[in-house]
Amino acid sequence: MKMCIACGMPMMAIADYPLLDMSKRYCKHCAHKDGTMKTFNEKWHEVTLQYAKNYNIDNAIAKQTAYIILKKLPAWKPRY
Known part of the structure; x- marks a missing residue:
């Protein structure tokens, strides 16, 4: 099973890939x-909005949380 390099989502089915392209x-x-x-x-x-909605938290806290989580993922590590 692969995990998304940009959000961490498990990609278990071909439908989880963009344009059904499993090379992504x-x-x-x-x-x-x-x-x-x-x-x-x-x-x-997107992740900020999702956290704010799902956890009913302030947008500023959701933004900070999303940043901390995303920056640890492989797609974004070169940024830091």
């Missing part, structure tokens, strides 16, 4: 419609 190292949620990977800022924004 990132999941369908981290891809644009054309199959290219989203940027760090795009994922940071």
Whole structure:
């Protein structure tokens, strides 16, 4: 089983891959419609919104939490 390099999601089925392309190292949620990977800022924004909604926390805390988690993932390590 592969894990998405951009968000950490387990990719267990072909449907988890962008454009059903299992050679990609990132999941369908981290891809644009054309199959290219989203940027760090795009994922940071999406994950921030998800945390704020799912955990009913302040947006500033969600943003900080998302940043801490994302920066540890392989896709974003070269940034730091």
